[in-house]
Amino acid sequence: MEEERGKLNEKLSMHLNAISTAPLGPLLSFLYSGSPLQAAIMVACLEPEKASLALAYMPEYMQRSVITALAHGIRVPADVLERIAADAEETLQQEQSDEIQRISVSFMEDFQELIPHLNRRTVKSILELLKKTEPERYEEVHSSLVTFEDIMLLDDRDVQRLLKEVPFQQLASALISAPEPLKEKIKRNMSKRMAARLEETIKTQDWMSSVTNPEKIQDRIADTILRLAKAEEIIIPRNSDSIV
Structure with missing residues (x-):
């Protein structure tokens, strides 16, 4: 017992x-x-x-x-x-x-692969959420993205190289909703005559912004920036080795 x-x-x-x-x-x-x-x-x-x-x-x-x-x-x-x-x-x-x-099925794990299929507004919303909830993950993802605003990171030579690839009317439409410092950087890399024409075209197209959809055009220019960067024709300063 x-x-x-x-x-x-x-x-x-x-x-x-x-x-x-x-x-x-x-x-x-x-x-x-x-x-x-x-x-x-x-x-x-x-x-x-x-x-x-x-x-x-x-x-x-x-x-x-x-x-x-x-x-x-x-x-x-x-x-x-x-x-x-x-x-x-x-x-x-x-x-x-x-x-x-258990297999981890996480949207954020494959975020970079999904970016080309997401519109600009969706990407921004997800980044804003990440910034509040997962700051480290936000920095990681944000540093790997190529956006229209990355023009501010380019040196003047690379801005001029980019402008050769972007049609004038498309550039003007994209700049409708762009911040002033970015507009100034673009104009600084043009001749005075072209800069004046660009400014006038932006004002003319401003009232049509709801039709022209500046953000969509900005996405196209971001794609061009990415293509040139991958071809090593321009350099985007990054903390990350991979850009999307």
Whole structure:
């Protein structure tokens, strides 16, 4: 009898130890699928810091039952407790196995590949969201993008090279909604006569901006910047080695 009790205590100790050393992620997932008694056993064998986190993320209906059980003590036969602990350990092991085998399907992981298929407004919205929620990821993605505003990064020689590739009317349409410093940089790399003509054309087309869609044209020019950069005809200063 003593030998059986010793074996039972040994098994129970092994199960409880496995529960206490399980990663927090599977533990939290377990809380949504296990019974309140299993959850109480799990919390009871965790370190205080881990136990408090487990309780904090536990569904409210289960939280009350677990706290009550812990307050009064868990009084069940040793063999029943061993089976419950064994089931809890098995469930946690399955959770961990599923986590390892689970394929990460993340939009942001493939962001660069999707950019050519997204419009400018969508890209801007996603970047704004990233900037607020994941600053590091934002810097990584933003530094790899080529945009119309990157003209500000080019030296004068490269701006002049770009202007040879962009039709005049297209350039004027793109500059309708562009910031003044960018307009000035473009005009600075033209002859005075062409700069004056550009300014007049921008004013003439301004009222047609809803029809000409400046942002769409800016995207086309960004594509041209990218093409020239990949052909090593111009250089875009970057923190990242890859540009999209």
